[in-house]
Amino acid sequence: MSQKLKFRHELKFFINYHQFYTIRQRLKNLMLPDKNVGPTGEYHIRSLYFDDMHNTALHEKLGGVRDRKKYRIRIYNVEDKIIHFEKKIKKGDFIAKVKESLTRDMYESIMAGNYEVLNRPDKPLMMELYNEMKHNLLRPKVIVDYVREPYVCHNGNVRITFDKELRTGLHATDIFNKELDPVRAIDDNLMILEVKFDEYIPDYIKIALQLEGLNRQSASKYVICRKFLKFNTWEDY
Template structure:
């Protein structure tokens, strides 16, 4: 474990429409809505995930490797006002995330295969990403797309998210493509429910999860969406 990072607990579940409605009613009066929510209470997230020439992130997740990491570029509400490069790190049952802002110009440079602007020692994550692109042949693999409804609580630094309408792009990797064609990741109306917290989980949140009949899952939106596209789409690039 990197002592310089802040690690959190992360619990994941699948829920059907009925479970979602019950859980939302139980928790929305106890938690504050995320500040990024729009008028509908949701906001849109689109992420572009990267993997190396060996599909290391994919295979490690499928094999159940406990300590792993992956890289993604993420935007919100289909806008280029906020673009983040993120590295998500899993250590045992804990997760951490490191992120850096990207300009639209830098994003376009990455997508064009010009990685030199990332070679900036003053921005360690960009320099690390540059190394991965050049030496591990890290390349864009899949778009993950969904609507998020999120709530927060100061006690335990809890963040609860309902991720709905999970979709993926069909062999397309430009997150700003206005004509991006996507397909649903689930046949049924399934919501991915995630609970993140620091030291402890308030009892009322734990009770709501237990009474809702939810069973903890080891799911990955990245893996779910990779399974929907051709496995070797970018292998020769």
């Protein structure tokens, strides 16, 4: 990849709503809301995850492979103003992300099976995706849908997000379908707390989070939704 990768720490936790209200109350005095939030302090994320003919991303995660990658198309608030095709790279507890913008027409072409729109030698990620789709049958697998409440702190470049109402679109693959009606993929009382940072977390944020008392989890939203799909629709991996 010609884009220089910037790896960051990423920690994930399952928390319940009682923990959420407690932690959020502490953080509100220490961190700022992300500039992209709406009036409620949140925004909606919908991603379409891809995997190859061997379900490599799924099986590597389930198998505990520490260095791996995932591909997804991501949109916000079910709008097409921003459409990104992203590659998320994981090395142990570190993550990096590279992405390219798509137009709505490019998205529709990809979904129709016309991968030539990605045949862009001047854009390494697009060429990687093009080759994965042609040679490894990289295809859409599952929609992951949730509401995010994000906070940021420039000291340490810390980003803390509360990801609520994790849902999946089952066998649907059109992320722009406003009638999708995705179904809940985890317990109603649970959400995912994600903590991302560069080199360190300031002590005052560590104290507010009290991470030692939380339920650290490693399952990705992609895996949670694929497993939900398998157990509720008899999908075969």
